[in-house]
Amino acid sequence: MTGQSLLMMLLMFTILWGGLIVLLLIALRKERQKSDDEPNR
Amino acid sequence: MVGVAVGTGNIWRFPRIAAKYGGGAFLIPWLVFLFLWSIPIIIIEIAMGKGTRKGTVGAFGKLIGSGFTWMGAFVGFVSTAIMFYYSVVTGWCLRYLTGALSGELEGLVFESSEAFWNDFINGYQPVLFHFLSLAIGTMILYRGVVRGIERANRLFVPSLVVLLVILFLRAVTLPGAMKGIEIFFTVRWEMLLDYHVWLDALSQNAWSTGAGWGLILTYSVYMKNREDAVLNSGITAFANHSISLVSGVMIFSTVYALVPARAAQVISEPGPLNTGLAFIWIPQLFSQLPGSYFFSILFFLALFFASMSSLISMIELAVRVLNDAGVARNRAIFSVGAVGFIMGIPSAMNSAFFLNQDWVWGIGLIVSGAIFAFAVLWFGVSQFREHYINAEGTDVRIGKWYDAIVKYLIPVEVTALIGWWFWVAIQADPNGWWNPLRIESVGTCLFQWGVVVSLFVGFNWWIARTTLEDQ
Numbered sequence: 001m002t003g004q005s006l007l008m009m010l011l012m013f014t015i016l017w018g019g020l021i022v023l024l025l026i027a028l029r030k031e032r033q034k035s036d037d038e039p040n041r
Numbered sequence: 042m043v044g045v046a047v048g049t050g051n052i053w054r055f056p057r058i059a060a061k062y063g064g065g066a067f068l069i070p071w072l073v074f075l076f077l078w079s080i081p082i083i084i085i086e087i088a089m090g091k092g093t094r095k096g097t098v099g100a101f102g103k104l105i106g107s108g109f110t111w112m113g114a115f116v117g118f119v120s121t122a123i124m125f126y127y128s129v130v131t132g133w134c135l136r137y138l139t140g141a142l143s144g145e146l147e148g149l150v151f152e153s154s155e156a157f158w159n160d161f162i163n164g165y166q167p168v169l170f171h172f173l174s175l176a177i178g179t180m181i182l183y184r185g186v187v188r189g190i191e192r193a194n195r196l197f198v199p200s201l202v203v204l205l206v207i208l209f210l211r212a213v214t215l216p217g218a219m220k221g222i223e224i225f226f227t228v229r230w231e232m233l234l235d236y237h238v239w240l241d242a243l244s245q246n247a248w249s250t251g252a253g254w255g256l257i258l259t260y261s262v263y264m265k266n267r268e269d270a271v272l273n274s275g276i277t278a279f280a281n282h283s284i285s286l287v288s289g290v291m292i293f294s295t296v297y298a299l300v301p302a303r304a305a306q307v308i309s310e311p312g313p314l315n316t317g318l319a320f321i322w323i324p325q326l327f328s329q330l331p332g333s334y335f336f337s338i339l340f341f342l343a344l345f346f347a348s349m350s351s352l353i354s355m356i357e358l359a360v361r362v363l364n365d366a367g368v369a370r371n372r373a374i375f376s377v378g379a380v381g382f383i384m385g386i387p388s389a390m391n392s393a394f395f396l397n398q399d400w401v402w403g404i405g406l407i408v409s410g411a412i413f414a415f416a417v418l419w420f421g422v423s424q425f426r427e428h429y430i431n432a433e434g435t436d437v438r439i440g441k442w443y444d445a446i447v448k449y450l451i452p453v454e455v456t457a458l459i460g461w462w463f464w465v466a467i468q469a470d471p472n473g474w475w476n477p478l479r480i481e482s483v484g485t486c487l488f489q490w491g492v493v494v495s496l497f498v499g500f501n502w503w504i505a506r507t508t509l510e511d512q
Contacts, residue, residue, distance in 0.1 A: 001219055005226035008065050012226070015072065016286055020279040028271055030436060034267055 042260050042273060044194035044350030046251040046281035047201065049130060052344055055285040056251065056292040060308035064225040064293065066232030070242035072209050075282055077251075078410070079244060079452055081446045082252035083274035084439070085413045086374065088429035089259025096361035100410075100509045105419045107505035109496035112412050114504055116255040116363050118493055119405040123254075124355035125381055126388035126398050128178070131348040132170030137159060137320060138345050141337035145396065146324040154325045167389040171338050172382055177231040178353045179378035182360060183371065186263050188352060197350040202304065204343040209287050210338060212294035221297025221304065225289055240461045243454055248403070250281045251272055253410030256354040267434040292318065300327050319344065366507040382459040393480050400481040401489045404462055408490070411455040423446050 059067040093103040097120075101113030140146045140157070149157060161167070181189045212218060232238050251257055257277065264273075297304045307322050327337045356377055363373035388395040417425045421443040431438040462484045467474040470482060477488035497504065 001223045002227065004228065005065065005223045008068070008226040008228055009222065012068055012286055017277060018394040020276065020283050021273060023275045023279060026437075027269075027375070028231060030269075030272070 042257055042277045043280040043397055044198050045254075045256045045260060045354040046277050046351075046437060047198065047284050047347050048249070048351035049134065049252075049319070049344060049348045050245075050249045051281065051285040052205075052288045052292075053277040055354060056289045057309055057318055058245050059225065059289055060305060061241065061291075062232050062235075062238045063227065063229050064289075065228035066230070066238055069224075069228065069233060070239045071245060072282070074243045074246040074454075075278055076469065077446060079246045079250040079252045079278045079281075081451065082272050082303035082410050082413055083250065083257055083277055083418055084222060084430055084443070085425075085447070086252070086255070087261045087264070087273055088425070088432070089413075089416070090258040091264045091268070092429040093264070094262055095508070096259055096262065096365045097358065098362050098504060099365045100258055101416055102505055102509045105416050107509055108501065109416070109419075110505040110508060111494070111501040112209060113255075114362075114418065114497040115490075115494060116253075116412055117358055118497070119402050119409050120256060120355055121252045121359045121377075121381075122384075122398065122402040122405070124352065124359065125384040126395055127348075127355060128174045128353055128381055128385050129171045129389045129395065130354045131174035131178075131345070132167060132172075132389070133161075133320065134261040134341060134348045136166060136170045136172055136344040137324070138338070138341040140324075141341045144334060145298050146337050146447055147328055149328050151348045154321050157324070158320050158448070162392070163459045168386055171389045174189075174349070174352060175378050175382050175385070177357075178349065178356050180373050181349075181353050182356055182374050185359075190260075190357060193353060194350055196345040201343050201346045201350075202256070204282065204339050204346070205287050205291065208336065208339055208343070209291045209294075211330070212291045212298070215294060215330075217298040217301060218294035220301065221293035221295070222290060224297065224304075225293040233404060234434040238459075240458060243458055244407075244462075247407055247410060247458070249285060250278050251351075251354075252278075253359075253406055253413055254355075255409065256351075256358055259358045260354065266432070269435045269437045270430050270432075271437040271439050273350065282491050291415060295326055296322070299329050362508075367510075386487070397480045397485060401486050404486055405490060407455055407458050410451070414455070417447050 059071075061067070089104060091102045092102040095103055096113075097117035098110050098113040101116070102110040112407040137146070145157070181193045183189065184192070213222065231380070247253060257274075259274075261270075292308060294303075296307050300307055308318060310318070323340060324337065327333050327340060330336055345363050347506070359377040359381075360373045363376065364370050388398055423441070426439060426441075426443055432445075454501065463474075463486075466481055470479065473479050473484075474482050476482050477484040479485055
């Protein structure tokens, strides 16, 4: 495999799967925060 | 919502279009339009659904006034017209899944694989499996939004990811798979100067993410107020592209490992009804693998799950619109199921009719995307951003840069895409492009859209009265 295609592969997987995982983690954190807050209202 | 976006297009359309441009060169514009088309439109859909708590018709009426409910009706109709033949496609996936389970797909070579497809498509079975797909879809909806749609998607989406990861791991470990991966990620930079690659990347985004279909708007009606439009649109669009990427690597690896000499042709050949890769090649490719029985089942199960999760969202869209108009939910479900079955029969029995519907309503989706952008422009982009997207209770807020995308970029994208498709159709048939009876002509699009728009504009007063009468 050439260096360019290897770099492209790493870049695509990092942006898409990395981005997805980060967004899911943010969503999960928010969900937890809000469910912790709700009983106190 | 990921279930809406992830469909058969991720598995068989994405690798085919990527192969047309040698792989890597397609990935760059495909990623660019994730940010410049898919995410901005999905944000509009989520914000409209959550903000108005109405299906497509009511959402347009509530946002920009009762004079515009016909626009929501058009958006809803485009997705419903797609549902009529998408159920036929889901039926094909179901048929091949039963074929994989019964062992019929084992040992297929090109001639027998093609014969299997022809025997199936020319008989009564497409109608039967179209019926079964709609029956399964309506039964899922009958169980309700939480017990039906949510539970089904909790099964379909993670299972699909697991199945694709297993197939991906198997594919990349095949001897010779590296060649396929290398080609998939090699960027031929000169390709980026070809406008076709940009237009195809935009159409793949419009098709594959579900942006502009009205389906995401429909699911957003049931969202909690505190859920973010921006965060959820990001998750939906990124999940869609991530799954496409895995499917692309899986398909390129498998094809280059098993038929290296004909790989480019195998991946990019549209085949009958644009499904050559899934229904002609995959069965014979898998039949060469050790454990072919197991891997064929996994592939067609993944395809069926992807397809069914999208089909139920299309049925739900029509159900929600009827429900908003005062039809009881269960009655609406069975009415949509029955009408969907009848209206899908011509596509199940006649390939030309299927291709015509795919052409007319496929491009209609871009018009739907434009209608969403128009609604926001009419309402006022900044006000929409402040009142609907950055609504109370949301944490991820969006800035002024978003206004420029909706005001300038989306209209340019729509004009370029529709203009290009029509241009290609005119070039391909210079004497008959205006003819509404041709399968893929400009005339057939304008005629069918025109009939639908005229009816909805003519009956706008009635549509608005039935849908918005509680206001």
